[in-house]
Amino acid sequence: xxxxxxxxxxxxxxxxxxxxxxxxxxxxxxxxxxxxxxxxxxxxxxxxxxxxxxxxxxxxxxxxxxxxxxxxxxxxxxxxxxxxxxxxxxxxxxxxxxxxxxxxxxxxxxxxxxxxxxxxxxxxxxxxxxxxxxxxxxxxxxxxxxxxxxxxxxxxxxxxxxxxxxxxxxxxxxxxxxxxxxxxxxxxxxxxxxxxxxxxxxxxxxxxxxxxxxxxxxxxxxxxxxxxxxxxxxxxxxxxxxxxxxxxxxxxxxxxxxxxxxxxxxxxxxxxxxxxxxxxxxxxxxxxxxxxxxxxxxxxxxxxxxxxxxxxxxxxxxxxxxxxxxxxxxxxxxxxxxxxxxxxxx
Amino acid sequence: xxxxxxxxxxxxxxxxxxxxxxxxxxxxxxxxxxxxxxxxxxxxxxxxxxxxxxxxxxxxxxxxxxxxxxxxxxxxxxxxxxxxxxxxxxxxxxxxxxxxxxxxxxxxxxxxxxxxxxxxxxxxxxxxxxxxxxxxxxxxxxxxxxxxxxxxxxxxxxxxxxxxxxxxxxxxxxxxxxxxxxxxxxxxxxxxxxxxxxxxxxxxxxxxxxxxxxxxxxxxxxxxxxxxxxxxxxxxxxxxxxxxxxxxxxxxxxxxxxxxxxxxxxxxxxxxxxxxxxxxxxxxxxxxxxxxxxxxxxxxxxxxxxxxxxxxxxxxxxxxxxxxxxxxxxxxxxxxxxxxxxxxxxxxxxxxxxxxxxxxxxxxxxxxxxxxxxxxxxxxxxxxxxxxxxxxxxxxxxxxxxxxxxxxxxxxxxxxxxxxxxxxxxxxxxxxxxxxxxxxxxxxxxxxxxxxxxxxxxxxxxxxxxxxxxxxxxxxxxxxxxxxxxxxxxxxxxxxxxxxxxxxxxxxxxx
Numbered sequence: 001x002x003x004x005x006x007x008x009x010x011x012x013x014x015x016x017x018x019x020x021x022x023x024x025x026x027x028x029x030x031x032x033x034x035x036x037x038x039x040x041x042x043x044x045x046x047x048x049x050x051x052x053x054x055x056x057x058x059x060x061x062x063x064x065x066x067x068x069x070x071x072x073x074x075x076x077x078x079x080x081x082x083x084x085x086x087x088x089x090x091x092x093x094x095x096x097x098x099x100x101x102x103x104x105x106x107x108x109x110x111x112x113x114x115x116x117x118x119x120x121x122x123x124x125x126x127x128x129x130x131x132x133x134x135x136x137x138x139x140x141x142x143x144x145x146x147x148x149x150x151x152x153x154x155x156x157x158x159x160x161x162x163x164x165x166x167x168x169x170x171x172x173x174x175x176x177x178x179x180x181x182x183x184x185x186x187x188x189x190x191x192x193x194x195x196x197x198x199x200x201x202x203x204x205x206x207x208x209x210x211x212x213x214x215x216x217x218x219x220x221x222x223x224x225x226x227x228x229x230x231x232x233x234x235x236x237x238x239x240x241x242x243x244x245x246x247x248x249x250x251x252x253x254x255x256x257x258x259x260x261x262x263x264x265x266x267x268x269x270x271x272x273x274x275x276x277x278x279x280x281x282x283x284x285x286x287x288x289x290x291x292x293x294x295x296x297x298x299x300x301x302x303x304x305x306x307x308x309x310x311x312x313x314x315x316x317x318x319x320x321x322x323x324x325x326x327x328x329x330x331x332x333x334x335x336x337x338x339x340x341x342x343x344x345x346x
Numbered sequence: 347x348x349x350x351x352x353x354x355x356x357x358x359x360x361x362x363x364x365x366x367x368x369x370x371x372x373x374x375x376x377x378x379x380x381x382x383x384x385x386x387x388x389x390x391x392x393x394x395x396x397x398x399x400x401x402x403x404x405x406x407x408x409x410x411x412x413x414x415x416x417x418x419x420x421x422x423x424x425x426x427x428x429x430x431x432x433x434x435x436x437x438x439x440x441x442x443x444x445x446x447x448x449x450x451x452x453x454x455x456x457x458x459x460x461x462x463x464x465x466x467x468x469x470x471x472x473x474x475x476x477x478x479x480x481x482x483x484x485x486x487x488x489x490x491x492x493x494x495x496x497x498x499x500x501x502x503x504x505x506x507x508x509x510x511x512x513x514x515x516x517x518x519x520x521x522x523x524x525x526x527x528x529x530x531x532x533x534x535x536x537x538x539x540x541x542x543x544x545x546x547x548x549x550x551x552x553x554x555x556x557x558x559x560x561x562x563x564x565x566x567x568x569x570x571x572x573x574x575x576x577x578x579x580x581x582x583x584x585x586x587x588x589x590x591x592x593x594x595x596x597x598x599x600x601x602x603x604x605x606x607x608x609x610x611x612x613x614x615x616x617x618x619x620x621x622x623x624x625x626x627x628x629x630x631x632x633x634x635x636x637x638x639x640x641x642x643x644x645x646x647x648x649x650x651x652x653x654x655x656x657x658x659x660x661x662x663x664x665x666x667x668x669x670x671x672x673x674x675x676x677x678x679x680x681x682x683x684x685x686x687x688x689x690x691x692x693x694x695x696x697x698x699x700x701x702x703x704x705x706x707x708x709x710x711x712x713x714x715x716x717x718x719x720x721x722x723x724x725x726x727x728x729x730x731x732x733x734x735x736x737x738x739x740x741x742x743x744x745x746x747x748x749x750x751x752x753x754x755x756x757x758x759x760x761x762x763x764x765x766x767x768x769x770x771x772x773x774x775x776x777x778x779x780x781x782x783x784x785x786x787x788x789x790x791x792x793x794x795x796x797x798x799x800x801x802x803x804x805x806x807x808x809x810x811x812x813x814x815x816x817x818x819x820x821x822x823x824x825x826x827x828x829x830x831x832x833x834x835x836x837x838x839x840x841x842x843x844x845x846x847x848x849x850x851x852x853x854x855x856x857x
Contacts, residue, residue: 214447217446223427225427
């Protein structure tokens with residue numbers, strides 16, 4: 001087989017997710033009164049970012065062959081921390097950012113340590129830690145509210161032009177060289193930055209490779225002399241960081257913090273759906289966080305379409321369920337091609 | 347380096363008084379052992395003799411309870427495999443250590459991938475994989491392929507490439523050739539000899555005597571956790587070695603074959619049996635009381651034939667007749683049904699033969715639960731009786747039948763698999779390489795059992811990668827090549843020469 005064919009067949013689930021998203025999104029824009037406009041793109045990016053981050057967070061434990069039920073709680077916890085810290089002078093805000101990201105990573109680190117040193121399965125370990133994180137979030141923010149710097153909130157949820165205009169560079173965003181990129185929504189840029197600057201290097205690092213190896217066969221990974229424990233802790237920590245970025249952004253987007261238990265649960269479950277739709281195997285070892293981003297995009301695009309067609313929003317869970325089932329079934333299509341029933345169990 | 351200096355060369359790895367216990371079982375009992383620099387050293391012994399523990403200790407998988415390991419005279423402790431690897435001790439384990447979802451290139455460089463700016467350099471990694479694959483004659487494997495998509499014999503070669511990538515000074519092979527084709531075995535032996543001449547010490551465990559004769563310089567025999575003797579290859583006869591391994595006289599390797607019956611009543615008949623492009627219009631008839639061997643190079647459709655008969659393969663064409671009746675077998679469930687009465691001893695006992703965490707008793711009865719049940723409930727008395735019977739019949743060495751089956755040695759595990767299927771009273775028994783990785787004593791018990799089964803009127807199809815086994819056990823041998831039966835050998839025709847010639851699809855004249 002040629003290299004190209006091997007690459008295509010190995011990345012088929014991801015490519016399918018990309019194509020499905022493209023179809024859904026073009027369809028949405030064609031039917032939107034202001035379709036294909038910057039305003040729509042900005043709004044969509046805002047609505048997608050947090051779920052995309054939480055889905056990336058979920059990808060790591062899934063690649064290890066587990067599930068993380070605490071990603072929504074970590075996101076919520078960081079959201080409530082951010083609602084306390086993201087105000088005041090520039091230094092204070094920067095300090096707030098650092099604390100938020102560190103808190104997310106620390107939550108993930110705790111998960112990793114419980115899984116590795118407690119020898120507890122991720123799903124049950126994170127069920128427990130998730131409840132703890134949620135408890136801390138409720139303690140920090142018993143009722144919704146908080147104070148987030150207005151300029152920051154405005155610029156983080158708009159296009160690059162607004163950043164320039166608000167903070168006064170590139171001639172307040174009117175410089176000629178700035179125009180080709182001025183339209184880019186900040187959340188979209190952030191998403192790409194996180195994917196390119198954090199995920200891709202991680203996936204190509206030895207630790208990242210070890211995460212895949214553990215998911216594919218932990219015994220074999222151990223026998224190959226890999227640092228399994230370190231990779232697991234790193235995976236959970238990075239997952240916590242991703243979830244933390246999501247929570248931080250949600251605070252900027254809503255200008256507040258909210259320790260909302262149903263919302264945290266919904267994010268966790270949607271993150272699992274996004275990971276699966278994005279082509280990552282729940283058995284571990286196969287997939288990528290890039291796929292999960294597209295999984296999140298597909299889920300969100302479904303709700304965009306519901307909005308413009310004014311379908312009863314109560315139907316939305318049903319439709320999302322159908323898409324999830326279709327995605328899983330698509331993955332199971334190979335079963336039809338398998339002529340040796342034994343291969344189904346490998 | 348010639349043979350003289352090699353023999354005189356210094357010990358490379360030494361074990362001094364090494365003892366290892368698992369619970370109450372002493373796996374290694376104050377073993378003194380030395381492997382010389384630049385030699386190929388074969389370790390022989392029955393299952394449970396301590397060979398596996400020996401190499402696990404040397405490669406850092408387990409730590410000894412007493413005694414010490416010395417490398418070039420310096421005492422060493424290896425807390426984990428990576429520590430042993432760091433000192434140049436690399437082991438190719440019997441259980442594959444590949445990660446099947448990762449690519450061949452990823453697997454080969456898994457421990458220490460080439461890096462650029464701290465990140466894995468995929469191009470360099472690929473070049474390295476290509477070089478190593480070329481070195482072991484596997485240019486046909488694309489380094490980008492997922493290991494999952496490769497056949498077993500190629501995976502084993504990838505395993506060897508992976509070990510070579512670590513640039514070992516001591517290379518340990520645990521049954522590393524058992525899944526390989528004959529051509530690959532030759533290639534691997536060529537590499538081993540070259541590595542030895544480069545001063546690398548090689549330790550190999552194998553149950554194939556002719557392979558040991560072909561490649562080893564020195565041999566050590568282990569029995570019951572003790573090091574019995576080390577000698578130069580050739581200094582002992584095969585009979586003496588076997589004697590040392592099992593500690594008892596073996597009259598004959600194989601039970602005698604009965605004369606062929608005048609008119610064999612066919613138990614199982616296949617005609618035009620085909621599947622995908624792997625089985626091509628196979629006609630085969632197996633009589634009651636007959637043992638038919640499947641020969642040929644590995645991967646010529648022998649395994650598929652057995653799996654197809656057992657209902658594992660989909661979209662099979664052709665007709666299958668059991669005792670005169672045409673049957674459709676679409677699943678192992680169908681194969682077990684009365685009137686078909688098939689049993690398959692699968693290739694891989696750990697994944698297809700046993701539920702490892704379940705008890706010996708559960709595993710023994712799992713295929714025949716319906717016989718042991720009254721209504722929907724299993725009858726405990728019948729189950730206990732059946733378990734006792736199975737253990738006795740196969741002489742399985744167990745502490746308690748309620749121990750997990752994973753606690754048994756490989757040979758005893760295989761006996762559990764066989765006993766499990768015998769409990770279903772099969773009329774047709776299919777065996778897929780049943781003696782792979784099994785000690786000589788157990789092998790002989792299995793041969794005896796097959797003959798006994800045949801004498802009670804069962805039809806047996808035995809696929810084996812070991813020609814000796816086919817020659818010694820089978821009334822007829824069907825040699826397969828490229829999904830077809832190219833020749834059927836019977837009686838005195840069953841010789842190694844004939845099997846090999848047919849396996850390579852050569853004319854008899856050319857052979």
